[in-house]
Amino acid sequence: METTSNLLKQRREKAEALAQEGVKLFSNTFTAPQAIAEILPQGEPLSAESHDESGTTYRIAGRIMSMRKFGKAAFFHVQDTSGRIQIYVRRDTIGTENFALFKKWDVGDIVGVEGKLFKTKVGETSIDTRTLVMISKSLRPLPEKFHGLTDVETRYRQRYLDLIVNPETKETFQKRVEIIRLIREFLNNRGYMEVETPMMQPVPGGATAKPFKTHHNALGMDLFLRIAPELYLKRLLVGGFEKVFEINRNFRNEGLSTRHNPEFTMLEFYQAYATYHDLMDLTEEMVSWLAAEVTGSMELTYQDIPVNLAPPWRRLTMDEALVQVGGVDASLLENEAAIFNLVEEKGIQLQPGAGVGKAKTELFELLVEEKLIDPTFITSYPTEVSPLARRNEEDPSVTDRFELFITGREIANAFSELNDPVDQLQRFQQQIDQRGDDEEIHPVLDQDYVRALEYGMPSAAGEGIGIDRLVMLLTDSPSIRDVILFPHLKPEVKE
RNA sequence: GGGUCGUUAACUCAGCCGGUAGAGUAUCUGCCUUUUAAGCAGAGAGUCGCGCGUUCGAGCCGCGCACGACCCA
Numbered sequence: 001m002e003t004t005s006n007l008l009k010q011r012r013e014k015a016e017a018l019a020q021e022g023v024k025l026f027s028n029t030f031t032a033p034q035a036i037a038e039i040l041p042q043g044e045p046l047s048a049e050s051h052d053e054s055g056t057t058y059r060i061a062g063r064i065m066s067m068r069k070f071g072k073a074a075f076f077h078v079q080d081t082s083g084r085i086q087i088y089v090r091r092d093t094i095g096t097e098n099f100a101l102f103k104k105w106d107v108g109d110i111v112g113v114e115g116k117l118f119k120t121k122v123g124e125t126s127i128d129t130r131t132l133v134m135i136s137k138s139l140r141p142l143p144e145k146f147h148g149l150t151d152v153e154t155r156y157r158q159r160y161l162d163l164i165v166n167p168e169t170k171e172t173f174q175k176r177v178e179i180i181r182l183i184r185e186f187l188n189n190r191g192y193m194e195v196e197t198p199m200m201q202p203v204p205g206g207a208t209a210k211p212f213k214t215h216h217n218a219l220g221m222d223l224f225l226r227i228a229p230e231l232y233l234k235r236l237l238v239g240g241f242e243k244v245f246e247i248n249r250n251f252r253n254e255g256l257s258t259r260h261n262p263e264f265t266m267l268e269f270y271q272a273y274a275t276y277h278d279l280m281d282l283t284e285e286m287v288s289w290l291a292a293e294v295t296g297s298m299e300l301t302y303q304d305i306p307v308n309l310a311p312p313w314r315r316l317t318m319d320e321a322l323v324q325v326g327g328v329d330a331s332l333l334e335n336e337a338a339i340f341n342l343v344e345e346k347g348i349q350l351q352p353g354a355g356v357g358k359a360k361t362e363l364f365e366l367l368v369e370e371k372l373i374d375p376t377f378i379t380s381y382p383t384e385v386s387p388l389a390r391r392n393e394e395d396p397s398v399t400d401r402f403e404l405f406i407t408g409r410e411i412a413n414a415f416s417e418l419n420d421p422v423d424q425l426q427r428f429q430q431q432i433d434q435r436g437d438d439e440e441i442h443p444v445l446d447q448d449y450v451r452a453l454e455y456g457m458p459s460a461a462g463e464g465i466g467i468d469r470l471v472m473l474l475t476d477s478p479s480i481r482d483v484i485l486f487p488h489l490k491p492e493v494k495e
Numbered sequence: 496g497g498g499u500c501g502u503u504a505a506c507u508c509a510g511c512c513g514g515u516a517g518a519g520u521a522u523c524u525g526c527c528u529u530u531u532a533a534g535c536a537g538a539g540a541g542u543c544g545c546g547c548g549u550u551c552g553a554g555c556c557g558c559g560c561a562c563g564a565c566c567c568a
Contacts (some may be wrong), residue, residue, distance in 0.1 A: 006504090006539080007521080007522060066532090068530050069533095070526095070527050070529095071528070073529080073530085076531095086530085088529075088530085089528095090528060106522095120530075121529055121530095122529085122530090122531080124531075126529090141506080142506085143521090144505080144506035144521060145506090145520075146507080146519085147507040147508085147519095149506070150506090151507090151563090152563070152564065153502090153562075153564085154506095156563090255568095258565085479564095490561085490562065491562090492562080
């Protein structure tokens with residue numbers, strides 16, 4: 001501790017020295033600075049080395065990112081949200097006393113600068129300083145400028161550092177915000193209404209996943225962080241809101257990976273008097289538009305793999321995908337025993353009681369999923385694995401459902417909604433019977449949801465899109481932790 | 496949960512066959528009024544993730560643990 005704090009000690013001593021000279025280390029009087037990106041272009045007309053004495057005075061504020069000091073002058077760069085600009089300080093301009101104080105400033109300090117624009121001899125627009133203000137003294141050294149901060153653990157644990165020194169990180173999160181803003185715009189423009197439904201639910205439903213449990217003291221009851229908003233959004237369809245969406249967090253008490261964070265952001269939207277076919281068209285339009293808006297093209301590369309998001313997208317039934325993409329013999333799918341044989345051959349362990357629908361889905365996940373690079377809608381999911389989806393009119397063993405895969409990953413899941421309360425009750429019951437032994441999944445029947453359906457829910461279609469995975473795709477991020485500002489990690493041990 | 500790899504100065508990284516710990520950047524001192532990975536001269540800076548063991552001697556070998564990354568379930 002003593003020895004490693006050497007640099008910290010030096011910084012504190014400098015700060016104290018400044019304070020003793022009467023410098024406020026944390027001032028708040030330098031307000032309303034201009035955005036660096038906005039004043040930079042105004043330096044353009046100035047010729048090299050010219051100092052425009054009559055010109056406008058500009059005010060900027062930000063963090064010192066680099067410093068080159070000379071005996072009686074210095075250059076440094078200041079970074080704000082919008083960009084960076086070079087600052088030139090001369091002893092003769094700001095005065096000997098001020099310059100002496102300035103020499104105790106460090107990289108990392110947050111400062112305010114006033115001065116006139118000029119261009120250096122290599123043509124960089126810079127501010128010739130008239131006034132310097134210390135806004136916040138930094139007591140810790142920033143990571144090195146050339147290599148930046150690459151240690152992923154530090155980048156995740158101390159995201160603020162990552163954001164200060166790695167411009168790509170900043171861009172990724174700016175894009176994330178933009179993507180979510182555009183999704184809202186897209187849905188609002190089409191008459192969808194944004195709503196908020198409970199994050200704490202007495203009965204966690206709408207998906208099959210392990211929930212987080214919490215307790216409400218005054219109510220004296222356990223609550224669960226939601227694993228999906230689905231059942232509440234459909235209650236709103238019953239209530240007469242015909243187009244609704246929600247963008248918010250879901251929580252799943254399961255393992256972490258490059259594609260799973262315990263809390264993640266989900267878009268769910270529901271539309272009355274529509275089918276899953278309508279949602280395929282909508283999804284195709286929305287995602288390809290998002291890509292064009294955010295990346296400038298519908299053709300992009302994800303981790304060096306080319307992906308073409310230009311519509312139309314391929315649409316296959318699960319059986320077609322198994323045959324065409326998974327290389328399964330078509331005749332085999334007609335024979336239940338043959339399917340189970342294949343499952344065993346592939347080394348897949350099925351839960352007791354699992355039917356042929358579950359078996360097919362497992363085969364699909366093993367043989368097909370990772371091969372779906374360009375966007376592909378997979379339809380005709382078995383009823384057995386789709387407890388909330390409407391049965392297909394011609395073939396009740398499958399549902400009117402699709403999942404969207406891009407770069408081998410599930411991006412969206414949608415279906416024509418089941419609105420027959422009798423069928424719904426049976427399927428809930430069946431689901432509970434199958435998972436009755438797994439206490440962590442909390443298979444509780446949502447009776448109020450069934451009651452809502454008994455009042456009558458319009459025919460409808462609904463969809464969920466994993467925002468984090470979509471952002472990963474559009475920002476070429478390899479891990480979900482790269483698109484979540486503060487991903488969960490185990491607690492730090494040291495310090 | 497299993498496997499592989501990683502953890503050395505504030506940051507980025509070397510460290511041979513086991514023999515008293517290295518570089519660049521950053522920091523400090525001096526010089527330096529157009530630099531931009533500024534320059535020149537000098538200096539300081541380490542619980543080698545933690546613990547136990549083997550050894551005359553461990554950053555290095557063995558075992559255990561922690562944290563992280565990737566792959567698998």
